Amino acid sequence: MIISDVETFIVGNPWKNWLFVKLQTKDGVYGIGEGTLNGFAKTVEAAIHELKHLYIGMSVFDVETVSLKMIRDVYSDGGQIQGSALAAIETACWDIIGKLTGQPLYKLLGGQCHEKLRCYANGWYRGPRTPENFYEKAKLVVSKGYTALKFDPFGSAWRTVEKRDFRLAIEIIAAVREAVGPDTDILIEGHNRFSVHTALQFAEAMVPYKPTWFEAPVPPQNISSMVEVAKRSPVPVACGEDYYCREQFAELLKHHAVHIIQLEPQFLGISASKQICGMVHAHGGVIAPHSAQGPVCSIVCAHLNMATPNFYLHEIFDEFNEPWEENVLTPPLKVANGYIELSDRPGLGVDLNLEEVQKHPYHPGNWLPLFRQGWEKREQNQS
Incomplete structure (x- = not known):
């Protein structure tokens, strides 16, 4: 062929x-x-x-x-x-x-390891950076059946933060914990923002709210910094979405410091992703692949997760994107009460709806400016 x-x-x-x-x-x-x-x-x-x-x-x-x-x-x-x-x-x-x-793809990658995949919600907190907004939006997420949700409370922070902004971030974390109760996993997204010292200060301050992980607290290029934070943080560190080759994961894993690995199949391809899942398995870790690109990427992650024994959580943006996203793929990926069940349709099991695709042309302002005030609103950029 x-x-x-x-x-x-x-x-x-x-x-x-x-x-x-x-x-x-x-x-x-x-x-x-x-x-x-x-x-x-x-x-x-x-x-x-x-x-x-x-x-x-x-x-x-x-x-x-x-x-x-x-x-x-x-x-x-x-x-x-x-x-x-x-x-x-x-x-x-x-x-x-x-x-x-x-x-189906998951059968080609080793077969079905799970009946269904537990999902965590992301992208749900679109709007103002206030404890009140995060509280109300978190309530809506758990009402849909999700038992885990991720969010970035840090605004446009980079390396260090002022005391007032530090306090606001912790207040947002507290508001989300209050909204979802004690049994829901809350996952704190760092977006590679901080210096080692700032990351550790935040890790200590968020402990009372029992986050499940602190994701990408420092930039990924210097693996020794990530390892230092992971070894000293009272909150488990998760990372890996920025790496694009096996060797980077091998370097990270040899330190036995990070055990929640968020590989990005979008940068690796499926074959390398499956091999990296095995590397993580051998180091006693679990995978929670980064699935925040587009709907095909989300489908790929679902197949990879289904075929991986050491799968932990599946990331879901799809339910919190533009309403028309569910028309881009046929059939669309659906989350039911916080879980995904994959069909046995061959291959990815979906196709592109080219009629819907053509309704939404490229625009240079369509990108996420994570270090600009107000990025949480996820609006088209004009500059």
């Missing part, structure tokens, strides 16, 4: 342009994938087409070789951009393989 062509589609979600691909074969079978990267939709799209001379003419079954050709053979480190281009193509290959074999 030989790859013959690739088409790309950008969908203008107001806070992040989504990039999808449709990979064609000579036999007329096609697969879909996603290459979304905040602020770089056009760039990744260009990479997919610039590198297509490397994968056109290859068999869809040779996914490891596709990866080698698109990553190793180029002999350049394109980071998350190169990884996103690979992931889009490799996901589409797996989708085609599933269709040809009549098997």
